[in-house]
Amino acid sequence: MTTVRVAMTGFGNVGNQVAELIDRRREHFATHFGVEVLVTGVCGSTTGLIDPSRISPERLQHKAAFEPGLTGSAFMEQVNADVLVEAGPSDYSTGQPGLDYITSAINRGLHVIAVSKGALVVEGPTLLQSAREKGVQLLMSGASASALPTIDFLTYDLAGTHIKRIEAVLTGTTTFILDTMVSRNASFDEALAEAQQLGIAEPEPSFDVDGWDTAAKVVIIANAVFGVPLAISSLARESLRSLTAEQLGSWKADGLTPRLVGYVNQDEGQVEAGVGIRLYSAEHPFSLTRGSTKALYAETMDLGEFTLLGGASNPRATAAAALKDFHHILTSSE
Numbered sequence: 001m002t003t004v005r006v007a008m009t010g011f012g013n014v015g016n017q018v019a020e021l022i023d024r025r026r027e028h029f030a031t032h033f034g035v036e037v038l039v040t041g042v043c044g045s046t047t048g049l050i051d052p053s054r055i056s057p058e059r060l061q062h063k064a065a066f067e068p069g070l071t072g073s074a075f076m077e078q079v080n081a082d083v084l085v086e087a088g089p090s091d092y093s094t095g096q097p098g099l100d101y102i103t104s105a106i107n108r109g110l111h112v113i114a115v116s117k118g119a120l121v122v123e124g125p126t127l128l129q130s131a132r133e134k135g136v137q138l139l140m141s142g143a144s145a146s147a148l149p150t151i152d153f154l155t156y157d158l159a160g161t162h163i164k165r166i167e168a169v170l171t172g173t174t175t176f177i178l179d180t181m182v183s184r185n186a187s188f189d190e191a192l193a194e195a196q197q198l199g200i201a202e203p204e205p206s207f208d209v210d211g212w213d214t215a216a217k218v219v220i221i222a223n224a225v226f227g228v229p230l231a232i233s234s235l236a237r238e239s240l241r242s243l244t245a246e247q248l249g250s251w252k253a254d255g256l257t258p259r260l261v262g263y264v265n266q267d268e269g270q271v272e273a274g275v276g277i278r279l280y281s282a283e284h285p286f287s288l289t290r291g292s293t294k295a296l297y298a299e300t301m302d303l304g305e306f307t308l309l310g311g312a313s314n315p316r317a318t319a320a321a322a323l324k325d326f327h328h329i330l331t332s333s334e
């Protein structure tokens with residue numbers, strides 16, 4: 001049986017779930033793809049563990065046995081892998097640490113599954129071009145709204161048609177905060193704290209509530225789907241912090257549901273993109289989003305309009321989205 005070796009950089013909420021799912025699906029990979037999938041290396045910010053024969057789930061949990069200093073370039077130089085799952089922090093100014101990990105993996109001929117967003121926001125077009133030149137895949141479902149299909153849906157199911165407009169709820173935390181404030185009269189701080197406890201919110205809450213997470217996903221999707229390189233700083237962006245309880249109460253009384261959305265409009269070569277708070281009437285599908293649900297609307301030239309609603313927003317669902325990318329890699333290698 002062929003072996004496929006997986007390395008992971010960043011081993012927090014999502015990384016742990018990826019390892020767990022790989023272990024749970026070992027038989028599935030063997031039966032359906034004829035491959036044995038082995039985790040051969042993981043690293044965090046200060047330590048790491050490498051074993052070319054396989055690291056068992058038990059050893060992955062024994063963090064005290066991780067080697068100090070086995071991270072960064074030292075980790076990438078030593079690890080034997082075919083696929084890198086990058087699940088470290090997202091930094092939208094420098095793209096690091098993911099940028100160095102992804103660049104190094106592509107240069108070494110590894111397929112890359114990006115879960116972190118920073119590198120894709122800062123250097124997406126260059127990384128995609130490098131991956132094409134090296135003949136490897138750079139996939140990013142986890143970084144582009146995870147369980148909600150965005151890039152896959154827009155590039156595969158809507159292939160060939162002109163997409164005039166997309167509008168999407170891309171950050172589950174913002175739906176969660178708005179829904180919790182409106183339906184349970186919770187304060188902004190209470191709703192945010194709950195989202196953090198569930199592991200959905202970014203460690204830096206400003207990323208979610210100030211629209212940066214949505215803006216990052218807009219940039220990643222615009223680049224991957226429309227081939228339009230956008231600078232995150234150039235996007236118009238609204239924050240949830242500007243909302244007051246009075247405003248939310250008055251919208252509720254008028255039957256309107258607020259959601260933070262990202263949008264991209266394409267008209268005769270002109271692209272307009274941004275992030276804003278929009279109000280939806282009770283008949284609009286986006287007003288059905290509850291909890292941390294996300295949503296995508298697309299208007300096309302020839303295929304009509306589409307709305308996708310759903311997808312869990314949590315580390316397990318994000319790991320499952322990363323493994324969807326892994327399945328795509330296995331399928332295309334058959």
Ligand SMILES: NC(=O)C1=CN([C@@H]2O[C@H](COP(=O)(O)OP(=O)(O)OC[C@H]3O[C@@H](n4cnc5c(N)ncnc54)[C@H](O)[C@@H]3O)[C@@H](O)[C@H]2O)C=CC1
Nearest residue numbers: 010011012013014044045087088089090097116314315318
């Ligand atoms: N939590 C979620 O539901 C989702 C998270 N993401 C993205 O996935 C990434 C990971 O998210 P979580 O696992 O929730 O975060 P986390 O904070 O639990 O894990 C990140 C891990 O990266 C490690 N790390 C920091 N610097 C590093 C370095 N230089 N080298 C290697 N590892 C380093 C940290 O020690 C930590 O264990 C983030 O970029 C986030 O934006 C994307 C979609 C959903």
Ligand SMILES: N[C@@H](CC=O)C(=O)O
Nearest residue numbers: 171172173200201202
């Ligand atoms: N913070 C994000 C999760 C990662 O992309 C969200 O709330 O959807």
